[in-house]
Structures are given as C-alpha cells and as structure tokens.
Amino acid sequence: MSSLSRDDVAKLAGLARIEMSEEELVNLSNEFTVILDAVARVQEVAGADVEPTSHPLPLRNVFRSDVVVPSLTPEEALSGAPAQEEQRFRVPQILGEE
Amino acid sequence: MIRNSAAEMAAKLVAGETTSVALTQAHLDRIAAVDTEVHAFLYVDTEGALAQAAAVDAKRAKGEKLSPLAGVPLALKDVMAQKGVPTTCGSKILEGWRPPYDSTVVANLKKNDIVILGKTNMDEFAMGSSTENSAYGPTHNPWDLTRIPGGSGGGSSAALAAFEAPLAIGTDTGGSIRQPAAVTGTVGVKPTYGGVSRFGLVAFSSSLDQAGPCARTVLDTALLHEAIAGHDPKDATSINAPVPQVVAAAKAGDVKGMKIGVVKELNGDGYQPGVRARFEESLELLAKAGAEIVEVSAPNFEYALAAYYLIAPSECSSNLARFDAMRYGLRVGDVDGASAESVMNLTREVGFGKEVKRRIILGTYALSSGYYDAYYGSAQKVRTLITQDFTKAFEKADVLVSPTCPTTAFKIGEKANDPLAMYLNDIATIPVNMAGIGGMSLPSGLADEDGLPVGFQIMSPVMKDDRMYSVGAALEAALLSKWGAPLLDRAPIMGGAR
Amino acid sequence: MTLSYDDVVAKYEPVLGLEVHVELNTNSKMFCGCSTVFGAEPNTQTCPVCLALPGALPVVNEKAIESTIKIGLALNCSIAPFSRFARKNYFYPDMPKNFQISQYDEPICVDGYVDVEIETDEGPKKFRVEVERVHMEEDTGKSLHVGGATGRIHGAEYSLLDYNRAGIPLVEIVTKIVPGTGKYAPEVAKAYVAELRDILRALGVSDVKMEQGSLRCDANVSLRLIGAEKLGTRSETKNVNSLRSVERAVRGEMIRHAELLNAGGRVVQETRHFQEDTGLTRSGRSKEQAEDYRYFPEPDLVPVAPDAAWIEELRATLPERPSIRRKRLQVAWAVPDKEMSAMINADVLDIVEATVLLGSDPTKARSWWLGEISRIANDKDIAIADLAITPQDVAEIVALVNAGELTDKLARQVVEGVIAGEGKPSEVVVKRGIKVVNDDGALMAAIEKVCAEQAETAEKVRNGHLPAAGALIGAVMKETKGQADAAKVRSLLLTHLGQSEG
Numbered sequence A: 001m002s003s004l005s006r007d008d009v010a011k012l013a014g015l016a017r018i019e020m021s022e023e024e025l026v027n028l029s030n031e032f033t034v035i036l037d038a039v040a041r042v043q044e045v046a047g048a049d050v051e052p053t054s055h056p057l058p059l060r061n062v063f064r065s066d067v068v069v070p071s072l073t074p075e076e077a078l079s080g081a082p083a084q085e086e087q088r089f090r091v092p093q094i095l096g097e098e
Numbered sequence B: 001m002i003r004n005s006a007a008e009m010a011a012k013l014v015a016g017e018t019t020s021v022a023l024t025q026a027h028l029d030r031i032a033a034v035d036t037e038v039h040a041f042l043y044v045d046t047e048g049a050l051a052q053a054a055a056v057d058a059k060r061a062k063g064e065k066l067s068p069l070a071g072v073p074l075a076l077k078d079v080m081a082q083k084g085v086p087t088t089c090g091s092k093i094l095e096g097w098r099p100p101y102d103s104t105v106v107a108n109l110k111k112n113d114i115v116i117l118g119k120t121n122m123d124e125f126a127m128g129s130s131t132e133n134s135a136y137g138p139t140h141n142p143w144d145l146t147r148i149p150g151g152s153g154g155g156s157s158a159a160l161a162a163f164e165a166p167l168a169i170g171t172d173t174g175g176s177i178r179q180p181a182a183v184t185g186t187v188g189v190k191p192t193y194g195g196v197s198r199f200g201l202v203a204f205s206s207s208l209d210q211a212g213p214c215a216r217t218v219l220d221t222a223l224l225h226e227a228i229a230g231h232d233p234k235d236a237t238s239i240n241a242p243v244p245q246v247v248a249a250a251k252a253g254d255v256k257g258m259k260i261g262v263v264k265e266l267n268g269d270g271y272q273p274g275v276r277a278r279f280e281e282s283l284e285l286l287a288k289a290g291a292e293i294v295e296v297s298a299p300n301f302e303y304a305l306a307a308y309y310l311i312a313p314s315e316c317s318s319n320l321a322r323f324d325a326m327r328y329g330l331r332v333g334d335v336d337g338a339s340a341e342s343v344m345n346l347t348r349e350v351g352f353g354k355e356v357k358r359r360i361i362l363g364t365y366a367l368s369s370g371y372y373d374a375y376y377g378s379a380q381k382v383r384t385l386i387t388q389d390f391t392k393a394f395e396k397a398d399v400l401v402s403p404t405c406p407t408t409a410f411k412i413g414e415k416a417n418d419p420l421a422m423y424l425n426d427i428a429t430i431p432v433n434m435a436g437i438g439g440m441s442l443p444s445g446l447a448d449e450d451g452l453p454v455g456f457q458i459m460s461p462v463m464k465d466d467r468m469y470s471v472g473a474a475l476e477a478a479l480l481s482k483w484g485a486p487l488l489d490r491a492p493i494m495g496g497a498r
Numbered sequence C: 001m002t003l004s005y006d007d008v009v010a011k012y013e014p015v016l017g018l019e020v021h022v023e024l025n026t027n028s029k030m031f032c033g034c035s036t037v038f039g040a041e042p043n044t045q046t047c048p049v050c051l052a053l054p055g056a057l058p059v060v061n062e063k064a065i066e067s068t069i070k071i072g073l074a075l076n077c078s079i080a081p082f083s084r085f086a087r088k089n090y091f092y093p094d095m096p097k098n099f100q101i102s103q104y105d106e107p108i109c110v111d112g113y114v115d116v117e118i119e120t121d122e123g124p125k126k127f128r129v130e131v132e133r134v135h136m137e138e139d140t141g142k143s144l145h146v147g148g149a150t151g152r153i154h155g156a157e158y159s160l161l162d163y164n165r166a167g168i169p170l171v172e173i174v175t176k177i178v179p180g181t182g183k184y185a186p187e188v189a190k191a192y193v194a195e196l197r198d199i200l201r202a203l204g205v206s207d208v209k210m211e212q213g214s215l216r217c218d219a220n221v222s223l224r225l226i227g228a229e230k231l232g233t234r235s236e237t238k239n240v241n242s243l244r245s246v247e248r249a250v251r252g253e254m255i256r257h258a259e260l261l262n263a264g265g266r267v268v269q270e271t272r273h274f275q276e277d278t279g280l281t282r283s284g285r286s287k288e289q290a291e292d293y294r295y296f297p298e299p300d301l302v303p304v305a306p307d308a309a310w311i312e313e314l315r316a317t318l319p320e321r322p323s324i325r326r327k328r329l330q331v332a333w334a335v336p337d338k339e340m341s342a343m344i345n346a347d348v349l350d351i352v353e354a355t356v357l358l359g360s361d362p363t364k365a366r367s368w369w370l371g372e373i374s375r376i377a378n379d380k381d382i383a384i385a386d387l388a389i390t391p392q393d394v395a396e397i398v399a400l401v402n403a404g405e406l407t408d409k410l411a412r413q414v415v416e417g418v419i420a421g422e423g424k425p426s427e428v429v430v431k432r433g434i435k436v437v438n439d440d441g442a443l444m445a446a447i448e449k450v451c452a453e454q455a456e457t458a459e460k461v462r463n464g465h466l467p468a469a470g471a472l473i474g475a476v477m478k479e480t481k482g483q484a485d486a487a488k489v490r491s492l493l494l495t496h497l498g499q500s501e502g
C-alpha cells in the first residue's frame, strides 16, 4: 500500500535540500516500500481517542528572565564560517524571494 | 593500573599512589597501542588531557577539596560540543568544526576535574546500531575485531572494553548507550529524560536524546552519573529537581523486598538462546538476593519500533537542516555563479551518509502535509500508549527488566544493507526512550553459542534512576562472586598490554 | 487606461486581510540572552543559539510571553490556557536553523477585535476589524547583497549575512478577512494599523517604528463583484512601512486587480513588494503552489500554559485604551468632533496633551500645534514631531501671550524662531527684540495721530457709537506695527474719546 515513487523521493529530496543521483532516488524509493509498510503499523492502534505525546515529560512554562548575557565575540561567531567578509558570513547568491 | 575501575583509580589518586598525569599518560599510551585496531577514537586531545591532568594534580597538591572522580580520564562521544576541540558527530559535513563553546556535560566534567582524553567514534549523527555509519570508518569490538561494538556509541563502549578509558560519555536516543554496553560487556545508563542537560549535545531527535554515563562497573557509572546530572537553565526540557541518589544506591546494592517486573513482550521469539539463558540466570541471582520476580505485560511495545522510526526521523529532518554550508562545516560547489541553494544541495549530498539521508527523507515525508496525521501524528499516539503500558507495569513492579538486545554482536557488514534488520537491534531499548524513563545495561555473561557478551537491561520510572542502580549493583555483585573475576578479564588480550 | 478609483468601487467589493509583525522591545532575544539593541556592529549580538550552532537549545524569554499576552488582552482576545511553539521548516540563509520557531495551530491569543473610526461621507463611522490570532515567533538575520544593482537580490554576486537580528522576538497579529468596507477599505486599513500602533505604544511592548521595521504590515487585498459570495484571488503586499503606504498600497492593489479583472485577466496569488517612490507594487514570490512547511511541535520547548492568576495580573497592568483616552480628552478639552479627528489625523494628540499638562489651556495648545506649527511642518514637508519645538516651548509661548507680553502675531514670530533653532522662546524674544509696546506715551501719540487723521470716525465714537472704534484701533495697531496690545489700545482710545465700556 504505502510506497514512494522515484518522483516522490525527488520531491522530498528537494524539500530537504539534498541533491540525489538517479540511482539514489530509485534505491530509496524501493527501500521505502518496505520501510513504510513497517512503520505504517502505528496506524493500527492510533485511535481518535488516544492523545498524542510530543514530549516525554509533562513540563509547562519553562522560561528565562529577560536578561542580556554576553554574546560570542564576532571572531568566535565567524570561526567556523566557510567564507567571510566585513565581519559577515559570506554566502553564494541567494535566488528566489526578495 | 588501566584495568582498575574508576573508583579504584580515584582512590589511588587520593592516596597519592599515582598522579592524574601518570594515569592520563598510561591511557594515552594504551590508546596509542591498541586504537589502530579498535578505532574507538576520532580525535585524541593529548595536550589538552595532560594539561587538564596537571592542573588537577596541582589542585590536589594545594590540598584543594576535589570531586570523587577528579583526575580520572574519560572518553567523550563526538556528539558533545567541546570548546576548541573537533566535533564531527561522525559526519563529513562537520569535518574540522571546532565549537566556540562547551556543552553543559563537558562543563560539568571540567568542573569535576574529570580529564577528557578525546572524542570517540559513532554512527553519523547517532543514527545506527553498529558504528558502521561513521564517515570515518567503523569501530571494532574488542571481544572480536571482526564484530561491531554496537552503536551509535560504539566508540565509547569499545574504549571502555579495550581499557583505553575507565569512563565514557554516551548518548541514547533509541539504545545508543545500552546496546553498545551490552555487546561489549560494559555498563551503560540512559538516565531519565531531562536528568542530564542536552545543551551542546548535537541533536538527533530532541524528544528522545539523552546523554548518560558509561563505565565498566555500576559504581563507576553512578559516580559519573552524579557528576554530569542536574538541572540546566540552558535546556528548557531539563528537570528542575534533585539528582536521584544513584551512588548511594550503587554502594548499597540492596534489592531485598524489591519487585522486579519481567516484560513478557521483551523476551522469547527473536532472542538468541544464549541471550535468554543469561537473562534467566540473572533473574535467579536477583531472586536469591531477595528480590521478588513478577511478570508484567506491555502490549503496545510491539509498535514502539515503528513509532520510533517515524518520530526520530521526523525530528532529525528538522534538526539537521542547519547543516547547510552557510555558517560552519563543509561547503561544496561554491563556484562562480553558484547559488546558495545549489551549494546547500550539493553539500548535503556529499556531507551526509546513506543512513542519514534515508532518515531525513523518511522524516520529511512523515511530516509533509497530507501525511502528518497518518505517520507522525499516529506515532505520537503510540508514544502515549507505550507510556501508559509503563505506568501500569510500574504499579506492579519497582523496576522492569529484559535482555538489552535480542542478539550478541554481529559481524561488521552483516546487516549493513538491511536497514530493517539493523533497526531490530533496538527493539528492547526503544520503549524506554519513548516514555522518557531510565534504563541501564550491564553484563550478564557470555552467550554459550558464540562466547560473546550479553546485556541485562533494567528500567526504572521517571527520576527513580536510583532503583536501577540498586538492582544493577546487586546483580553485578552476584555475578562477580559467581565468576570470580570481572567479565572483561575473559576478553581476548589486546595489543599485548595487560 | 488607468481606472478611476470610483469606477473600481462602483463595480467591486474589496476584501482586506492584514498581517502585522511587531518587534518586541525586550532587552534580550526571544530564545537566547543576546542583546537586541539596534544598529550594533555585524555579528556582535550572536551566540550558539541564535547562530544555530550544533547542540544549542532555545529557552523562551518570559518578558516576550508577557508582552504577547498583554497585546492579546488589549486586542480583546482570549488567552489560550495551553499553547505551543512549532517549527516552520524551510531553508533560507538568513534563518540559521533553517526552521523558524513560530506558533501554528496552538497560538497564544485568539479571537479579538479592534474598532476603528474613520471619516465617511456620512460623517464619522465605526468599523470593527476582527483579529483571528496573535502569535509569537522570531525574526531573521539581515542579508547584504553584493554586486549587481542597488544592493538588490537580483543580479547580486553573493550575499553577506549579519545575524544580530536573528532571534529578535516578533509578534504576528493576523486579522480575519475584513469585508464590507467598500470604498473606505484603504482608510480602514490605515486606521487599523494606526490604532494597533497606538495600542502597542501605549502598552510599551514595542517602539513601533514603521520606518525602522519594528512594525511591519502585510496587506492582503482581493476583489469580488459587488453582491458576489465567492472571494476573489488575493495578493499579499509585504512590508508596507508607513501608515500612508498602507493606504496607498491597498488603493493601488484594488485598482490593479480591477484592471486585470476588467481586461478579462486573472489575479495571481503572490506576494508583492510595495515601492515607496511609485506607490505601486512589484511582483515577488508566487504562492500558487503552497509551500510545505512541515510544522510540528517544537520538541526543545515545553508548552506555555498561563494560569488565570497570571493573566489577571497582566490585565491589571493594561493602560487606558487609546480610543477611550481620546474620548476622555475630547470631553475634558471640550473639543468638537471635527477638531478632534483633525488632531488625530495630524497625530498631535500626545503633543497637545503634553502641552496642556505643562499648564497651557487646551484650546490654545491645540490651535498652535494644529494651526501655525502644522502649517510650518507641511511647508517643510516633515513630521511635526521632528520640528525643533517642544510642548514646553509652546506652553511657555502661551504663557507669555496670556501675560500680555506677546501678541498672537508676535508669538508666531517666536514660534518661527524656536523652530529655526534660535533657542527657547524667552531667548528668541530677546534675540529678535520682540516686545509689546506698552509705554502709554508712545501709544497715546499714535492714538492722537490716528484720531486727528480720522476726525469724523473719532467724533462718532465720542458721540457713543462704539462699533466705530474698531477702525481706529486697527489703524493704531498698524501705526505700532502690531507690537501693541490691542486690548490696551482699545481702553486708552475709549478713555481718550471720553467713553468707557462701563
């Protein structure tokens, strides 16, 4: 029943920003037919009466007070940058939305 | 000296029989001697470790009051941020990254003067059960170098079993502390979720990840547990309550009158005969020690694996989005005219391994509109049912027990191309993460059929971690008197050092 | 072929939807302790959390929650007893985590409204704008596009990122669709944003500077034939950053849509960008295929569940609602409706109140700010607030007039002087040598001169025909170049001509 076509995988890879070879796309779509059948079992017991749990502990209202703490130095902040210029992260041209 | 327990090493340091520098150097020598074969470490911080050791010795010389494990060396899983020290998470995408900050666990280790030897190997971003998914090559099981040391924390468990370190830090999202401990004959504890800060733990699955202590004895594990645990305001999911008295529990090792619940669903079919035999034997020893053995049922555990492989990938698909070649880490394809988007795509293709991509795509699918309710939503409901099963079971028993894994260590490469078979390793460990409770694995002997270590799992309710230490210590003592010597003494002698 | 606005509203009914993003004025960011001070050196206000370094975790700023609840209460919303943060997943280089922590199906405030009043042909009319939700989220970093034209993204060779703004607390206020405004849609949109701005300013939760982007409005507009049920396709005009622009953007989009529809074309669902210079919008990202943000509950944060006590505690701190305050001031100052809305439109209410609180009487304060000073502001084409004259100055000038030390005419010169930067009113009076002629000798001379020149008129007054005095007084004032106090001239003149007003 549940399966993912090569094109479905390509669409997901696009959403996840991962370039994929034709071979990878096909392999994954084959694997997913198996994996999805396995994981789809959750639906057997997930009745409407069951509350979802998104967190293991029933914690509420955990806040920090609005106090400024020292930031990193710009050197530290940029220490991992693949490229930098004028104390800013240099990145390739951004296409799409303005 | 390196074969001592951490507690024994600490005692010698206090007695002045040795120094932290000498102890640290001994372990660095051991690493140099055997790690070419074991490959437990991705990075050895020789200078840093020796400097830290010298500092502790100086404090001791000044007569300063030091913590119980001060001066004892430790191996740190490479998923923990340590300021200035390479932190790769076993991934190419973070090659060369040196964090400008310390994780809270590292800060606590430093506060306790525990000497950090270096960073240990792991499945990429902690996704795996064999450490074969490391971008830097697999780690080998000291019991049999052709076998896996478990995963994702195989580097930490192997380092302990090969006497490269007496203490180690692991992280456990679905069993990554307990399963490696089981297959290497060491001890590993996954504390209650929120018991140890996640700040600086590079996230795989935020609602399941939990850092914890690893060692060769239950007491050492407890000592390390108390050193790293406690509330952290930098982690909104950290529990603001006193740390359970795990050291006291480990020292007492008293199970008299304790009810120990055997989880019916976590035994039997699919479990290797030798694994079951060692489990039954351990139950008898606990009964002899004065515990009452009862059977409990957790009908929804059979859905735990499926739910886990929806929740963890979903969260990881979002958590790993930050690895985009813009601010740190690998950058691929940044040629003239390339767009940020294409650089992201190419970097993530090259930087992530097969299993990581598989889970990111699976998670992206499980969260996508139209499928959320069927997959992620349903998985969260299963999570509720599993938690309810535990609640009911803990009404009947103080702790729950099971084998840690269905099998002993398998051969490297054996399951590399069968994700589902690989996922089955975690069938007994995953429910604990789903409910956020505590879990421990300790050695229960060797399987007769292959002579490899078998793990015994103890599960305790939220913030009742002390209970698993009581039971673990009692079982450890009973087994030790049965064996006459620690299990690891039966491990093949490696690198000649002994 | 540009349609006239009247043609548009004769045929179509506009439907509005307004999304306002407000930057809160907390000291630290939404999820980390980095400072929020505006205009710092690039990347000096960043940390592992707001740079999304591996392993970093967010922790919610309590002040941001309180501010958001206050906003919700001020907008007549109900505060959710349980709300959660969610991750909005999409890749963009100015967003370090490549997801935005926002709120999805469990926002903290829901179902409120804002009443606005605007001038219509039938006089002032009230419109109710319903608020669907108020939720919390975080701002992104700022990118600087290098190469290509005018720092715009298109044609840029590369971009430079500064994450100082990344993680600044944002509150998003979303209205339900607003039908039934007819031809007043642009005014209603403007009035809504203005009222919102006043409320937020009164709450003190944001500095609401539209120019600085601390208050940003996205205006959704669609048209449907009058009487039609089905909504038309909407366009979403982004970051309209002044009240005037809100009005212009809505009107402009209504005309653009109408032209498309009349020409048998269709409106494309897209985001558009308002251009201050032309008042037109430029096409942005098409939203025809909706993005899949894969929202899910943020696992690094726990739910926000404010108890009734906390909410009431916050409710007790709410200031007077601006609309109510306006009513109160109108009564206290006895201002007619027209004048009142004139003051509101000119945005001088605060300034006038400040002047009154400094002792000036309301009518004089109002006429100065609304009259002379507004006129100068218009000539200079700058905001009244930016003129170099303060409520203190105006209060002082009014006092000088009351004391008879200035005539209204002279006072105007003083106002000019203050605005010209010549100093405080007293200083201007000295510098310019402005003073009322009070020495009776000089005045009497002028009076005798005038009475001689206009003997018949003077005679009329002598015979008790007082109204004739006006002409003589005027002449005397001319003689003294307006430096005389008219009242004093009158009494001296009447006495001189053997009359008195008893």
Ligand SMILES: [Mg+2]
Pocket: C102, C137, C172
């Ligand atoms: Mg938004």
Ligand SMILES: [Zn+2]
Pocket: C029, C032, C033, C034, C045, C046, C047, C048, C049, C050, C051, C167
């Ligand atoms: Zn920050």
